[in-house]
Amino acid sequence: MTTSTKKYRTPDGLPVDIAIFTITSHAKPGSYKTLAERKLGVLLVKRSEQSAAYPGYWALPGGFSKETETLAEAAYRELKEETNIGEDVRIEQVKTVYYPGRDPRGWMPSVLYCALVNESLLLGLTADSDADEAQLFDLEDALALPLAFDHNELLRDSLTHIRHQMMTTTIAREFLPKSFTIRELYQIIQTVVPAFEEDIANFKRNLLTTKTRSGLIREVFGADGKPLTTDRNSNRPAQLYEFTTYEPKISIYNSGIF
């Protein structure tokens, strides 16, 4: 096999698709300060009406990777093109798919990434891009749409991936400000994994005091050496915490760490 003359049929491209997730806050109206509602959202783009395949359909952002870049670089490039977000965002490779017929244009595998984006980074979104091109959907709405290609399945796979990561790694940090309250952390976990239910008092105590989990988050202190608090969720100030670099490794065969 040489570079110039091909003996075999080769792929018609190696696209990278990317499911960009964010969690949006919706302040509830009322005279008393109350916890914002949070929803998981995903960014979709509308294919042009002139597209050869799936014209006018909503799809995951994506595009062809190039010979001169890595797959992750291609994913970051797409992210930048669609949302103007830089590389200070976490992306993860979910899987690579190909099966005959998945793309009418030919032999077209797809490397699927997902990105976890803090809501604050998507603020300028509708301003920066053409009004009807990229749009943030509530997750249920996105799942209910008929997406281009096999993107419904890719979206479900990405969702499964981040749900799993949410429970087994500290990716919750990607959706949170640097300093957050216990309640905010709890709410983020529940937003991504609705099945996660626990008495929040126990959640807090176990997170802070048990051997296997203490060290995961720590109190944030101000210049005066006193713990910092915030009143953004309630009139009564709540203490702020931050993630450390500790990532517990867990096991089904014993409790906690190995």
Add this chain to the structure above:
Amino acid sequence: MTTSTKKYRTPDGLPVDIAIFTITSHAKPGSYKTLAERKLGVLLVKRSEQSAAYPGYWALPGGFSKETETLAEAAYRELKEETNIGEDVRIEQVKTVYYPGRDPRGWMPSVLYCALVNESLLLGLTADSDADEAQLFDLEDALALPLAFDHNELLRDSLTHIRHQMMTTTIAREFLPKSFTIRELYQIIQTVVPAFEEDIANFKRNLLTTKTRSGLIREVFGADGKPLTTDRNSNRPAQLYEFTTYEPKISIYNSGIF
């Protein structure tokens, strides 16, 4: 973009590489029956001396996927070609890699799979394939070799992957006979994840009696309704167990299941 005339440069192929792991038993000599030693092994193939790239190097088995098959089918095809093993084996996609220069032949990404193979399936290996073509290596030996392309890195990635899976899923079953003793399970886990150390008496009790883990394995009963035992590891017979279909979901935020 059409199927016939390409406007853009496209990949020069989409290879699938596969790290085939197995656990070998080596009976220790002696007059008393004692536990076999177990080692993690990986299958490598030797590249022909006529290869354009890395001639004579050991490499992960692999080959080009085709337009007419899925990626998993390509992986199973490679597995079949190298080991004559059928589809009754578990494979998992680890990751897809590409970066400029990773293959001197051109734009060559690689989809990495790993397979977990019961030792019994590899028995006919050296007989069925050319003597010097495919060989089972002890893992440390394989890691110490200079492998073709970036296969050292791919092998390390695969190893990280199965170590993680070993602790968080029931893939241990792939290395075990259908019925196994607690000790055998314990030994398999330790073989793949040496850091896993626990008093085996506690391991057994917790596995069988705690809320979050009971249901993972169950006793095996014979036709007479009595629990089955084996004396393959010791003179004193030990009770046999089997995995159920239960796969616990675990979390860093609480103990056990969500």
Add this chain to the structure above:
DNA sequence: ATAATAGTGTCTCTTAGACATTATGCG
């Protein structure tokens, strides 16, 4: 005072972990 969330206390039952003890079967 009241709304809403933050934070503490308490009690019981389960589990983790360390370690000792007994049991089985064969040479």
Add this chain to the structure above:
DNA sequence: CGCATAATGTCTAAGAGACACTATTAT
């Protein structure tokens, strides 16, 4: 009997889980 592994028992400290209660701040 001695060897190697299997299986059971015991004790303490830690954690899970349920739930009641107190605290803080702005309106």
